[in-house]
Amino acid sequence: MQLEQDLGMTPEVLGATAASYWGISALLSTTGGHFAQRLGFRKGMLLSATLGMTSLLGIAILTPHWSWLFLWMGIAGASTALAHPVSNSLIVHQVAPRNRAFAFGLKQAAIPAATFVAGISVPVLALTLGWRWAFGVASVFAILFLPILFRVVPRVPAATVWRAGPGSTKTRLPRPLKLFLLTTAITAALGSAQATALGAFTVISASRAGFDIATAGLLLGLGSAAGCLVRPLAGFAADRGIGGSMATVAAMLAVGFAGLLAMASGNKAVFAVGCALAFGFGWGWNGLVHFVVSRRSRPFTAHATGIAQCGTYIGGTVGPFAFGLVFSNYGSITAWVAAAAVAGIGAIAALLAYRFERLLPDSAESS
Numbered sequence: 001m002q003l004e005q006d007l008g009m010t011p012e013v014l015g016a017t018a019a020s021y022w023g024i025s026a027l028l029s030t031t032g033g034h035f036a037q038r039l040g041f042r043k044g045m046l047l048s049a050t051l052g053m054t055s056l057l058g059i060a061i062l063t064p065h066w067s068w069l070f071l072w073m074g075i076a077g078a079s080t081a082l083a084h085p086v087s088n089s090l091i092v093h094q095v096a097p098r099n100r101a102f103a104f105g106l107k108q109a110a111i112p113a114a115t116f117v118a119g120i121s122v123p124v125l126a127l128t129l130g131w132r133w134a135f136g137v138a139s140v141f142a143i144l145f146l147p148i149l150f151r152v153v154p155r156v157p158a159a160t161v162w163r164a165g166p167g168s169t170k171t172r173l174p175r176p177l178k179l180f181l182l183t184t185a186i187t188a189a190l191g192s193a194q195a196t197a198l199g200a201f202t203v204i205s206a207s208r209a210g211f212d213i214a215t216a217g218l219l220l221g222l223g224s225a226a227g228c229l230v231r232p233l234a235g236f237a238a239d240r241g242i243g244g245s246m247a248t249v250a251a252m253l254a255v256g257f258a259g260l261l262a263m264a265s266g267n268k269a270v271f272a273v274g275c276a277l278a279f280g281f282g283w284g285w286n287g288l289v290h291f292v293v294s295r296r297s298r299p300f301t302a303h304a305t306g307i308a309q310c311g312t313y314i315g316g317t318v319g320p321f322a323f324g325l326v327f328s329n330y331g332s333i334t335a336w337v338a339a340a341a342v343a344g345i346g347a348i349a350a351l352l353a354y355r356f357e358r359l360l361p362d363s364a365e366s367s
Helices: 002-007 011-061 068-094 097-108 110-126 131-152 175-208 213-239 246-263 268-280 286-296 301-330 332-357
Strands: none
Touching: 011 068, 011 131, 011 175, 011 301, 068 097, 068 286, 068 301, 097 110, 097 213, 097 286, 110 131, 110 213, 175 213, 175 246, 175 268, 175 286, 175 301, 175 332, 213 246, 213 268, 213 286, 246 268, 246 286, 246 332, 286 301, 301 332
């Protein structure tokens, strides 16, 4: 709401700025992966964190008009494009297979954790000091985090970190793996499209549903906390043989479908419950996708991860922009119903991906 008043933003512009972040991430994803190969763990993470800090600081002090947000979101997208290949490689090379799904879930919990902090910052900072202070404080935390990264992340030579296995880059992908990755990328695109709208539009939608702006921010924090909890727990269960397949992803998207319909109900209490379900389960599947792709795609893990992650970025690009258009022209109820339909189709795509997944070898115990 403050962005609308101070910068003249509309829901369409809000959706477009969120989409620009994902669009830049998609465009730079392959380049970021190649660049990360040259940097190694520590340098790659330090550069990614520096780009994220620059984005936050720019939003806080150098945004006289909403058009500047596209620049800062572009820099944030570049940060993400570099962060994923570096952090995923760190997990694959440093975490034992028996704990790998939990590690992927814990890493992916950083996304709802950031949204949780954003939600809490609405009543704590944005409504008291102003929205620029919220981004400024976040940039300070990013600055303080840089020396921690420098000390904690292992200093491993890039050539060691990224040494390819046999056939990892030159050999063509087997046809069953191609079909699995294609359907998984479609699942990721649909799941990401409905999920990214949550982070961008929950506060404004909740305020129009009758919540005051402070409570709407806390509601965003509640949903994000659910996402933080579900992602590592799903990974923890997968490491112990419970779930851990694209069928589990389908079930989670189905729960998210129900949550989004609840958010469209118009009832405040039902909206709150639906928000928690949509965030927790409808957006809690991506750690499992990374895990399943890693487990089923060896020795093609790097290539396969890029394909699946491309689907996520495309969905994140289209989702907020399309949701913003529907939200502006047809209202929040129609927008959330449309998002629920996308989640339902995503669940069907995940079931199809599961059929192809069962045709592939399980390499969870390798490396």
